[in-house]
Amino acid sequence: MPFEAAYLYTILPELVILITASVVLVVDLYLRDDQKGLNHSLTLVGLVLALASVGLVGGDQTATAFGGAFVRDPMSDLLKGVVIVLTLFTFVYSSNYMRDRDMWVGEYHVLVLFSLLGVMIMISANDFLSMYLGLELLALCLYALVAFDRDSKAGSEAAMKYFVLGSIGTGMLLYGISMLYGATGGIGFGDVAAAVAATGTDDKVLVFGLVFVLIGIAFKFGAVPFHMWMPDVYQGAPAPVVLFLSSAPKVAAFAMAARILLDALPGLLADWGDILIILSVLSMAVGNVVAIAQTNIKRMLAYSTVSHVGFIFFGLLAGTEQGYAAAMFYAVVYGLMAVGAFGVLVMISHKGFEAENLDDLKGLGDRDPWLAAMMTLVMFSMAGVPPMVGFMAKLLVLEAVVNVGLIWLAIVAVVFSIIGAFYYLRVVKMIYFDKPEVMDPVTASGSARIAVSVNGLAILFLGMFPAGLLALCEAAF
């Protein structure tokens, strides 16, 4: 399978991101401190171009490149578009915060762009090798980003924890991949699926490999019992990094789970379905209950992520096309909500003040009514209150689970969602009914305000008219 120039067209979005990152890396060297804004402009232009090229290359048919290592299909088109938009939000929200803290340097843009590249490689991976390499690229950038504030002890500690636990997770994944390779003799997802169909599914080595691969996936998702790194990392890392960490990489984790479980191992549905049931029920229980006890809002949102991961697993374990589409819808919507929640946190932080505790949100309704309204939309959506899109996502997943006869699972999910609604609504109560502890007006930039308005209203709009996004998700399976 020699190289063909046509492959370069298929991977155009990835190339645009790679070139943008490299250009920023070089241009940054020649900029004086007061010109660093150019990095930002270059990055935004690159992201918009990448978004356009996703649309240009995209289509209904499936295309592969590099001998089946890379695949472009409707699922990859949608997910790539979403992660690029989430990254755009990340940069717009974080500009003031990073500038105030002397972290508005070229490396920030470069590392976030390279993590985006890793995410896109994972989304389009069609064999275990490129999936693994994309994951490593993403993880390596995120370790460095978590420690980006070099003078923060909490940041270094969080990065160290993330690095050690992430390496263990990757090690597990690699071990599982080696077992699958041993059992099937292939690393391409299609080859593995064909070999499983030919040899049958009672091969112990195959299931053994599957278990380790699933542990790797659960680590990256942060599903219980592999969630220990999340609260500490969320608390220790700079807020804009958490904003990125909780959005695009979660979409990548969904893509990784979907590619590996649905493309490579559909024959083992009975095995991984059971494991996912345990992971998802535990995630919902631990995530929602422990989040109530948190006073730090970043930790609270970390546990809330854990509980949302449970819902994404629900859609996958249903094992039907409806379920997969619902899980994808949920992953996309979750990315949008996470970006919104952390975006507001980043915006109400200012020089010398870090909005981290729930108390910092008190009285936001008086200080900045519009920002408070947006935060309220996000919180209602996360809690699953109609007509916000979070409700729609939960409804679709539950419908898929009920349709395959797992009614008890749906009941468990609803019970834990109601428990979880408590801490989301508590945030809304603090915003509107508590006296503010600080009275300074919020000093957010105009572009960040526009972005948060788009973000919050999108949550409302998609909740009322979900058909378009849902049709895109359904077309992917």
Add this chain to the structure above:
Amino acid sequence: MGFEKFLFYVFAAIAVFAAGMVVTRRNPVHAVLYLVLAFVSSAALWLLIEAEFLGIVLVLVYVGAVMVLFLFVVMMLDIEVAALRAQFIRHLPLGLVIAAVMIINMVLVVGPWNFGLDSFAKPVPQPEGYSNTTVLGLDLFRTYLYQFEIAAVVLLVAIVAAIRLTLRRRANTKHQEPSEQVRVRKGPERIRLVAMRAEAVPASVPRIGSGPGADPNDAKEQGE
């Protein structure tokens, strides 16, 4: 038992033994040296499965470069062995239980009854004159070109991340600026003569050499 099998067991036993010693040694330098031993015996195992190129690269890169670097770092760090040891012993029972459970599980699943020659046929040996290196090169640059390029990006990110996390200018560090040093021209830029009045030497100081302050070079150093 063929000779190959015998060699396999010898090297496998050395590797397991060395790995055990790595985690139990009191002295970190010893631990690193045992790690080198584990790498060398793994390289021998790779040679046995006809992966000659990888075996040699393991010795050259890991043993030759990475571990030597590691050894330097370990020797420079002042590690508190006693504190590490206390942690180790405190968590040992729990660790042993988990390790035992995992080993039992793994032996049950990947033991000889699932992994023997009857479930996985012995691979056919490569013909004489087969070049591992050539095949690896062709695969790497043709079949796995995409993955190879991603690996290159991963390395670039590693450089960027390492520089970002470690390179910093402290206000009080003394460092040379080679670019400014080479720009100095002959003449007044290189040396500055400071006129000073000769001072009376106290009687207690012997008159050998020049006293502090009398030398123009000293004055220059203090002035800079």
